[in-house]
Amino acid sequence: MLHLLVADGNDRAGRETHLSVCDKTSAETYAGILHALAPDAVCHLVAPADADAALPxxxxxxxxxVLTGSTLHVEDGGPAVTRQCDLVRAALEAGVPVFGSCWGVQVAATIAGGRAARNPRGPEYGLARAITRTQAGADHPLLAGRPPAWDAPAIHDDAVVEPPPGSTVLAGNDRLDVQAIEIRLGDGVFWGTQYHPELDLDEVAAMLRLSAEGVVQAGLCPDEAALHAYADALRDLHGDPEGRADLAWRLGVAAEVLAPERRRREIANFLDRLVRPRRRP
Known part of the structure; x- marks a missing residue:
């Protein structure tokens, strides 16, 4: 049996907002996916941003x-950020494998000596397009099974703008050099993606609605009505991925995003290629 600690990156306000649009927290989303990929796994949820949080x-x-996404910003600092940095550092120094998407990558890079900040090339909202491996990522097990180029759900303003010393950048695209990375600290190994392999398209749609103002300000939609129409299309495609080929074509969404087993490939690789081989007796 695997015991997986799932840390929600949001503070209380962020969790409540996420819950209001997705009907589950980020940690609950991850726990469901982890259990689907590893039926022998028991997920223990914690919210390390909270001052009164205790490890279960x-x-x-x-x-x-596993560390989820978050509405927090590493550069802002503060106790809610520091507590999460301390947890990831403690896990890695203890030799516990760590996976993170979006916020999780930014926290791991920061504690290892890199820098996370607002991406100078602009945000990614909806999908990160045309992600490709670096030379170092060509045969890396985190990306095993990915095609030469792929798209993935992504919603972020911040990103790793300076990888930590000694880290291995595994993938990037024209918007961001660090889309996937390996970081080693102490006896531990971190694998992570700036994109969100855990998100279904209906969750992407819900999170886009929360970010409507930012999407319009970034020039990606002419107005909020257009953003909501785009989110509606994503939601409808999620509800009928095989029957709505018209929406998949119009939105430019291919099988790497539509098929859950392909969209979640990095999470499965983390469990199968890193966690199970290091499983504690």
Missing amino acids: RALSDCDAL
Whole structure:
């Protein structure tokens, strides 16, 4: 049996907002996916941004830590950020494998000596397009099974703008050099993606609605009505991915995004290629 600690990157306000549009928290989304990919897994949820958070299981008794996305900004600092940095640092120094998407990558890069900040090339809203491996990522197990180029759900303003010393950047695209990365700290290994392999298209749609003002300000939609129409199309495509080929064509959404087993490939690779081989007796 695997014991996986799932840390929600949001503070209380962020969790409540996410819950209001997605009917589940980011940690609950991840826990459901982890259990689907590893039926023998038990997920222990924690919200480390909170001052009163207590680990439901000791790190030494966990096979892995997974850190979700967040509405927080690493550069802002503060206790809610520091507590999460401390948790990831403690896990890695204890040799616990860590996976993170979006916020998780930014936290891991920061504690290892890199820098996360607003992406100078602009945000990615909806999908990160044409992600490709670096030379170092060509045969890396995190990306096993990915085609030469792929798209993935993505919603972020911030990103890793300076990778930490000694890290291995595995993939990027024209918007961002660090779309996937490996970071080693202490006895631990971090694998992560700036994009969101955990998100279904209906969740992407819901999060876009929350970011409507930012999407319009970035020039990606002419107005909020256009953004909501785009979100409606994503939601409808999620509800009928096989029957709405018209929407997939119009939105430019291919199988790497539509098929859950392909969209979640990095999470499955983390479990199968990193966690299970290092599983504690």
